[in-house]
Amino acid sequence: MFNIYFKIKFGSLIALLIIPTAIPEGGKYQYPWLEQISRQEQLMLGCDNISKMSRSFNTSSLDHILVDHKHKLLYCYVPKVACTNWKRVLMVLTGESNATNLIDIPASLAHSENSSLKLSQLDLPQAQSCLKDYTIFLVARHPFERLLSAYRNKFMDSLPSSKYFQSRYGRHIIRKYRPHATISDIKSGANVTFREFVLYLLKEGAFSNEHWTPIYNLCLPCSLNYTFIGHYETISEDAKTILNMVGAPPITFPVTRYGHTKERLKYYFQQLSIHDIKALYKLYEPDFKLFGYGLEDLLGYDLA
Numbered sequence: 001m002f003n004i005y006f007k008i009k010f011g012s013l014i015a016l017l018i019i020p021t022a023i024p025e026g027g028k029y030q031y032p033w034l035e036q037i038s039r040q041e042q043l044m045l046g047c048d049n050i051s052k053m054s055r056s057f058n059t060s061s062l063d064h065i066l067v068d069h070k071h072k073l074l075y076c077y078v079p080k081v082a083c084t085n086w087k088r089v090l091m092v093l094t095g096e097s098n099a100t101n102l103i104d105i106p107a108s109l110a111h112s113e114n115s116s117l118k119l120s121q122l123d124l125p126q127a128q129s130c131l132k133d134y135t136i137f138l139v140a141r142h143p144f145e146r147l148l149s150a151y152r153n154k155f156m157d158s159l160p161s162s163k164y165f166q167s168r169y170g171r172h173i174i175r176k177y178r179p180h181a182t183i184s185d186i187k188s189g190a191n192v193t194f195r196e197f198v199l200y201l202l203k204e205g206a207f208s209n210e211h212w213t214p215i216y217n218l219c220l221p222c223s224l225n226y227t228f229i230g231h232y233e234t235i236s237e238d239a240k241t242i243l244n245m246v247g248a249p250p251i252t253f254p255v256t257r258y259g260h261t262k263e264r265l266k267y268y269f270q271q272l273s274i275h276d277i278k279a280l281y282k283l284y285e286p287d288f289k290l291f292g293y294g295l296e297d298l299l300g301y302d303l304a
Helices: 032-049 083-093 124-133 143-155 160-177 183-188 194-204 215-219 232-245 261-269 274-283 285-291
Strands: 002-009 012-020 065-068 073-076 135-140 228-231
Touching: 032 228, 032 285, 065 083, 073 083, 083 232, 135 215, 135 232, 135 285, 143 160, 143 194, 143 261, 160 183, 160 194, 194 274, 215 285, 228 232, 274 285
Parallel strands: 073 135, 135 228
Antiparallel strands: 002 012, 065 073
């Protein structure tokens, strides 16, 4: 029994990969290629339907794509979509780490500038050659779940990285979007509310930091020919599929989800008006359309 993976270039079939089917626990066969066809079709339809459509790019706009020459693999990392663990995987694949348990690789090391080669570090002909010949993938997540995860991690946690965000962005947000903010509130920057954060995005845009910049802008999915579209909701299965596709050594992808973001989504979005939600949806509309996400679970109906 085999799985079939289609690599689709908008409008035409350009590549076909066949690898053995994985048999999950429970004895039933999985057909990830079938789901992949659906995701690729969703991406193509989304790119056709959004007015921005494809964008030109140069090497500097490929800063989020990491390179593994050994396995001919390109990964566009998206913050708050398991990118720390994928960076750990890339470190093992490229020989930057010999860790057998990927969680042993410190997150700070995985995110360091020297941990992975970026496509933007290559000259344009080299980058174009990689984009043509290598397997390239990204992992998507529900835009509002990703946004809430970024908010909770950067404005509610007490980690050193969170302190930076509270100082860099929190002070500005409180000063500008909290009526009658006290001096101590502004000086701290540590107690930004979710609605204040959303107002900041709606008034000033979603491009000030990669943690809340839309995937559409980070990974250029309407300009680049992605071989595989992963989803956060099926990260374990998708990771196995991707690693099998490139002939990677046995690697157990670490799944570390402790935030329960999906369960908390309604609680936080109840702090917003329907006007706020519609405006926020508009801000992230390309990601909703490109990757097949909606608002039915949150609102009971979709805005698309």
